[in-house]
Amino acid sequence: MNHLSKKRQSIFMAARCAFPYTIPIFAGFWFLGMTYGIYMNISGFSFVYPMIMSLIIFGGSLEFVAVKMLMSAYAPVQTLIMTLMIQARHLFYGISMLDRFKGMGWKKIYLIFGMCDESFSINYSAQIPENVDKGWFMFFVTLFNHVYWFTGATIGGILGSLVSFNTEGLDFVMTAMFVVIFMEQWLKEKKHYTALAGIGVSAACLLLFGADSFMIPTMVCILCVLTVFRRPIEKAGDIK
Amino acid sequence: MTLVQQMITIGLCVIGTMATRFLPFIVFSSKKPAPGYIQYLGKALPPAIFGMLVVYCLKNVHILSGTHGLPELAAILVVVVLHLLKRQMLLSIAGGTICYMLLIQLGTGYFSP
Numbered sequence: 401m402n403h404l405s406k407k408r409q410s411i412f413m414a415a416r417c418a419f420p421y422t423i424p425i426f427a428g429f430w431f432l433g434m435t436y437g438i439y440m441n442i443s444g445f446s447f448v449y450p451m452i453m454s455l456i457i458f459g460g461s462l463e464f465v466a467v468k469m470l471m472s473a474y475a476p477v478q479t480l481i482m483t484l485m486i487q488a489r490h491l492f493y494g495i496s497m498l499d500r501f502k503g504m505g506w507k508k509i510y511l512i513f514g515m516c517d518e519s520f521s522i523n524y525s526a527q528i529p530e531n532v533d534k535g536w537f538m539f540f541v542t543l544f545n546h547v548y549w550f551t552g553a554t555i556g557g558i559l560g561s562l563v564s565f566n567t568e569g570l571d572f573v574m575t576a577m578f579v580v581i582f583m584e585q586w587l588k589e590k591k592h593y594t595a596l597a598g599i600g601v602s603a604a605c606l607l608l609f610g611a612d613s614f615m616i617p618t619m620v621c622i623l624c625v626l627t628v629f630r631r632p633i634e635k636a637g638d639i640k
Numbered sequence: 641m642t643l644v645q646q647m648i649t650i651g652l653c654v655i656g657t658m659a660t661r662f663l664p665f666i667v668f669s670s671k672k673p674a675p676g677y678i679q680y681l682g683k684a685l686p687p688a689i690f691g692m693l694v695v696y697c698l699k700n701v702h703i704l705s706g707t708h709g710l711p712e713l714a715a716i717l718v719v720v721v722l723h724l725l726k727r728q729m730l731l732s733i734a735g736g737t738i739c740y741m742l743l744i745q746l747g748t749g750y751f752s753p
Contacts, residue, residue: 572712
């Protein structure tokens with residue numbers, strides 16, 4: 401009994417510790433999720449579509465594209481290729497999380513399933529206090545994000561164009577969050593080789609390939625840069 | 641599209657997404673340590689990823705037309721300055737976002753006829 405209540409207490413503490421980190425994501429996901437639900441609604445889909453899709457795909461940018469896919473002619477091969485291209489960046493997240501998800505038991509499956517940009521960014525960068533269970537912390541970050549996205553998309557799908565809110569520009573909350581996480585990472589390092597490579601390569605590829613197709617070239621170039629300059633990067637000592 | 645075709649399309653989105661999320665964990669199982677190169681990538685990638693995500697968020701900003709990306713630039717500066725001064729994640733994010741919303745909403749009132 402005592403053991404059980406102790407366990408419950410530690411789970412509760414992890415949830416309470418995780419929640420503040422997800423507040424910006426709540427704002428961003430409700431806004432984007434509702435926009436997505438409304439978009440599906442006015443495209444002629446029942447709210448069941450955004451509800452189920454937000455639950456089982458849980459990947460914002462792909463879900464917007466999926467609306468267009470559902471409205472065009474049936475093209476399964478193209479759908480799969482598009483999906484893999486849009487989502488390829490998750491491969492990088494997985495490689496970065498190999499160590500941290502070790503020994504998480506059944507939670508690991510859900511952590512990987514729910515590893516969107518935002519969950520990854522928080523789970524990778526958050527300074528989790530010593531006395532908080534890391535597995536449960538990451539579990540709750542992922543779960544909260546998942547719930548925000550799911551409820552936002554469903555509400556948007558139900559209300560449709562009935563809602564009109566002057567929240568223009570609220571989506572910037574996601575950009576602001578990534579800027580903060582980037583800075584936190586930056587302030588932790590002595591040299592900034594890989595951070596600069598990430599910004600520089602992405603910006604160059606964006607100019608060269610355009611907004612719709614720059615991510616794959618960016619990923620390939622980042623891999624090349626990190627491989628070619630492995631020695632100086634490891635020497636810089638930021639990588640332990 | 642029939643309902644079945646819609647279900648297959650959504651299913652393929654799920655399968656594609658999960659493939660990219662699960663693949664590294666399947667290839668490098670936790671039973672034996674990943675090769676040195678992959679371990680190196682796991683540590684060197686994240687700073688580059690966060691830089692990439694910032695650019696990814698800004699990909700639809702046009703420097704040559706519209707507001708020339710000035711509201712974005714101003715709001716990012718607010719985030720950076722606030723964060724350097726206070727180092728409180730929520731404050732920096734809220735400050736930058738409110739600044740951006742004000743610029744965008746007041747700005748369109750000014751510039752559009």
